[in-house]
Amino acid sequence: MTDHIWSYSTESGHLAGIDLTGWRVEAADGHIGKVDKHSDEVDDAYLVVDTGAWIFGKEVLIPASAVTRVDLENYTIHLALTEQQVKDAPEFVSDKHLADQQYREEISQHYRTGGPFSGGTGAI
Template identity: 35%
Template sequence: MELWNYRPDVYDRGKSLDLVGYHVQATDGKVGSVDEATYEVGESYVIVDTGPWIFGKKVMLPAQVITSIDPQERKLFVARTKAEIKEAPEFDEGTFKEHEYRTKIGDYYGRFPG
């Protein structure tokens, strides 16, 4: 599913990049920092620790929502608003790698344009 792949113009799989610690910018401001990131074809995502913004909640973002990465500033930009991220299904540490959970996340983020 395309939602779980990085956009070709955002991340070149031929290059090594560790996004952990990068600041995450929604279309309307900062939402947190990357706690974990994966780079597998068809299964790529970032886990964002929102810190005090939404009371320490973590959220999973499919790689496709990332619109650009700035290695110099250690920032990544996503095509979602803070409210859209805040309203995402609750992050579940125990099931986030399972197909059913990813389907729920994919259904949620997949309904937004671009």
């Protein structure tokens, strides 16, 4: 896991410059959707995951630090999040939330308090 919520960990196998659009996304306990959009920017890396019919077409923003493994062979991204944690995440609206710092802090808080990054330190 990385020290910064909006950065990929070096252990994830993520390679900057690879187009992840359309890749399958797996939570720790099952399939949650596919990558609709992503960023490799330093300290601003994320995935926008389209959950499709799983939770009524909701898109969610996933900080890059939640990525545990990028499977280049099977075009699959594995997360350190459960299906429920993703389902409970605030809905993402691209036009409204992409540059919204308050929304980013809300996402950070959501995963700090309900995610694998909790545990009293508050650091993702």
